Amino acid sequence: MNRFRRSRRSAVSASLSCVLALLLAGCTGERPPNSGETDRPGTSTAASSSEGGELPDVVPQPSSMIPNGGDVRVSGKVVVVADPAVEPWTRTLAVRVLRATGAEEVVVREPGRPIGDSDLRVRLGSRWSPTIRKTFQDTELDFPDGDEKLASEGYAISVREGQNPAIVLGGMDPAGAYYAVQTLRQLATPGRVAGVAVLDEPEMPTRGVIEGFYGSPWTHAERMDQLAFYGSVKLNSYVYAPKDDPYHRDRWRDPYPADRLRRLDELRQQAMQHHVKFTFALSPGKSICFSDPADWRALTDKLQSLYDIGIRSFSIPFDDIDYAEWNCESDHAEYGAPSARAAGVAQARLLNRLQREFLDAHAGTTPLQTVPTEYSDTENSPYKSAIRQRLDPVVEVMWTGEGVIPDGITVDDAASAEQVWGRKPVLWDNYPVNDYDATEGLMMLGPYAERQPGMGLRLAGLVINPMNQAAASKVVEISAADFAWNSTAFDERRAWHQAAEYLAGDRFRGDEQRLSPDSGTVDALMVFFDLNHTAVLPDGEPWLEPAPELRRRLDEFREAWDGDASNRKRAVSELRGYARSVADAPEKIRKGTPEDFVSDVRPWLRATDLWGDALLATLDGLSARAAGNSATASEEFRRAAELADRATSVRTVEGETLPQGPVRLADGVLDDFVRQAPDMR
Known part of the structure; x- marks a missing residue:
């Protein structure tokens, strides 16, 4: 796999000359209502700047991205110099990205027309432009002068500060230029764009x-x-x-x-x-x-x-x-x-x-x-x-x-x-x-x-x-x-977390405001994702392990409980923190994620409400047992069983899911623990 990654990066670098020649632009048509073109799988603010040596998170992961100097600040007047071939949809998206990042005014001009004063210049499009070619040659990416080409939909980006800060974007074809702007959207944080050079192409057509x-x-x-x-x-x-x-x-x-x-x-x-x-x-x-x-x-x-x-x-x-x-x-x-x-x-x-x-x-x-x-x-x-x-x-x-x-x-x-x-x-x-x-x-x-x-x-x-x-x-x-x-650089945990950041609000809302993901909502989503981390074969056998993070914590708890009795109180306390995260996750998700997502998962949120409370009640029972209070322990175990019964009675929405039935989450993990806890002595 490593050999493939190196050879692919080499091939990407070896293909620049044509992308510099054919920096054409994006998609067609006027923007339909509520089209959602600015939705993005978020870039966490902490990882969004290249000035400290960190590269921003971009989804999908680019083929090649390197630091290119400091970040470029976005404010005041921004001029976008766009070729006539740049289509309205890509222009519109670029303007929205720049305005949402911090530009007070965005003016679009064609090459050769007067530009006037500006705080930042963005180049979009261009064919064999000496200026564009020099821009990329000044980066540390290997851009030879051969005839190789990027794949269809490939694109290149240069973001560089300096006396005349500039952003240059372009694609091998209209889709590539559109994707360049989509990547620009992820390089941007309030007031700035990460100083990077990107050379990118898809692995699968x-x-x-x-x-x-x-x-x-x-x-x-x-x-x-x-x-x-x-x-x-x-x-x-x-x-x-x-x-x-x-x-x-x-x-x-x-x-x-x-x-x-x-x-x-x-x-x-x-x-x-x-x-x-x-x-x-x-x-x-x-x-x-x-x-x-x-x-x-x-x-x-x-x-x-x-x-x-x-x-x-x-x-x-x-x-x-x-x-x-x-x-x-x-x-x-x-x-x-x-x-x-x-x-x-x-x-x-x-x-x-x-x-x-x-x-x-x-x-x-x-x-x-x-x-x-x-x-x-x-x-x-x-x-x-x-x-x-x-x-x-x-x-x-x-x-x-x-x-x-x-x-x-x-x-x-x-x-x-x-x-x-x-x-x-x-x-x-x-x-x-x-x-x-x-x-x-x-x-x-x-x-x-x-x-x-x-x-x-x-x-x-x-x-x-x-x-x-x-x-x-x-x-x-x-x-x-x-x-x-880019399967060669694929990291399933990273991509999974990016989905939580997307749902937690790291996307554009309107033309003026851009929100970073709420960390509390991201954490709640990761807990909820874990409860619904499962996939099954037709015979019901899981091919994705149910609730692996919760299972790990419960296994550690069982081991501690079965060990020295003096460790039981600490074990309960440590698990209680995660149990509280389970119980609190649904409300955070209801408040912090899009309405359509909440609607889709509403029965599973309701079941999580109940299972979270059942887990807390179970821990209360175990805590009482460790303290020698058998009456309280019995009452808490009874309450946990009642909550579990209510959780198992939550059903999918009729007509929305095939097949329909009782909601299952953390199947064989959370339910087994709540059921077996009264027998833990």
Whole structure:
């Protein structure tokens, strides 16, 4: 892994000359209401300055970032010199960042126009500008003069103080310039921007989210918010595939009603403005007759209706279907008796025809995407052989890892998938999705874990399948964005903590005020995240350990309790501090985090209220027992049991979660301790 990191950094440094040549700008369109483009996964104030030798936290972690002199102060008048090619969306975001950081006035000018006096100059855009090239050559990053290029979406930033302080940003393409401004947003703290040089590019070309779960689909407002959020963390792909949208799956032949089509168009526009590829998935596998000309027309007519509103990326998934039988007699005549191989042949023929006759014939489309019926392993089979041998190499194939819900994914797993499918797959990661029976009552708020760094070499991309709860899914989405952009430098604990900082308020609110995360809310969220740190296989076996921090503390307590009796009082006192943090966390979260997150996790907050009080009552009982007061101990244990019973009766919100049931948190950890404590002598 270390060899890969050094070689990647070397390749990044070796590619500067073209990024200096092609500093083009960001995204298109006017800002929609409440678009959330300034949401950010926060940078803690303590780590935000480069003047003391610390580098600021940026999510995703850049490929290369070094100190570049002192911080640049932002106040008074700031002039942004932006090329004509810089699009309105990126200009608007840059102006908002600078105003929120401390500029009293921000003026945007094109090169060659009079600038006048200013307190700070920001350069955005430019092609082969000698000034820009010299700016980067004066940094300590290795910028050779060769012809190498950064990857698409790559960007460079120089922030340097001095007699004429300046900020220079630019990207290899519009997305890269947009991402440069998103990184600038994280380099900024009130009144200043960290003095750093950044050279950055993504490890995976596709990074995003697939709304592919069963149960209540996200609302239109949630999707609009998600798309804006994706841009802020450099996720560039969203696949629309909610299983419970009837027009996506069961009624795939039917055209969308006008109001639904209008909302899909709004999503497309929102995605475009945040440099997110909006992919529409149509899932015909349950009922399609591959050999029926009428079904071919229905399929292409449906895709045409979506193309007509501007959608240019399509997926035809064949997941979760039975290929042991045909849906029509003519398929039997065309492809022979039902079999895995025959299904692979029929699917490949349809996908190839769609790619050739529909996508290639329509301007601006991207390659077709599919999810094969055998999507969850890398064992060769007649079906996989048919797909590998017959499917057009341009068609993207999704794969979920070794298992529908894998307990880990390695570089070797990805290499095997590449071999069996005959192409680099896009990893469809079924985490943190919570729509299968074993997840009843669970909220998945753990880190993005058990995925091996370096997989980007073997993958065409990563998309995660989120929870029914959109806002709560951002906890894992932030981590996955970090992993997909730069898996070689991925630190799951760091990314997990960044999610807490994001939710605790480290984001722009309005044009004038910028808040740093409230440390008390961050701490409360980390306690709450730990209580909901779990993920399970379909058989219910955890692949993420439930509540590891609480478990560690309880194990230490048990060891101390079973040791010298004189240590019991101290052990109770030490655990009580954390128990108080558990009990206090819900109210801090309710007051200090966004309303949509609080709404998503409300039942789990209520259960935490009760479990926190049950834990405190349990410690009161143990404390009384250590003091020899058996009557008080019994009363406290009785009270703890009553609170635990009430906690286990809290249920998920009807209609919001699939499956529904009693809320579970710290499963097998907190409940076991409260239940077993009366027997601790």
